[in-house]
Amino acid sequence: MIEAIITGLIYICLLAIAVYLIIWVLQTVAGVALPPKVVQIIWVVVVLIALLILVRILLGGGGFHLGKLGQSPAAAVSTIDS
Numbered sequence: 265m266i267e268a269i270i271t272g273l274i275y276i277c278l279l280a281i282a283v284y285l286i287i288w289v290l291q292t293v294a295g296v297a298l299p300p301k302v303v304q305i306i307w308v309v310v311v312l313i314a315l316l317i318l319v320r321i322l323l324g325g326g327g328f329h330l331g332k333l334g335q336s337p338a339a340a341v342s343t344i345d346s
Contacts, residue, residue, distance in 0.1 A: 268321050269321055269322075272317050272318060275317065276317060276318075279310060279313065280314075283306065283307070283310050287306065
């Protein structure tokens with residue numbers, strides 16, 4: 265349980281860093297002027313996704329894993345179907 269929570273928090277941090285970098289690149293490098301309200305809405309969506317991840321972990325809906333490492337493609341397909 266603790267491992268799933270820590271993994272979920274790491275994924276949430278990675279998500280926040282990725283969104284921050286995307287916003288930063290759009291505004292600084294690409295020169296796209298995003299209104300402050302749009303940036304605020306993007307962060308609200310990120311917070312809602314983070315809450316969904318945490319609720320899923322805490323209610324026992326399984327952990328949040330990006331993939332199954334070390335499995336053959338046939339084994340991965342059989343776990344998706346079941």
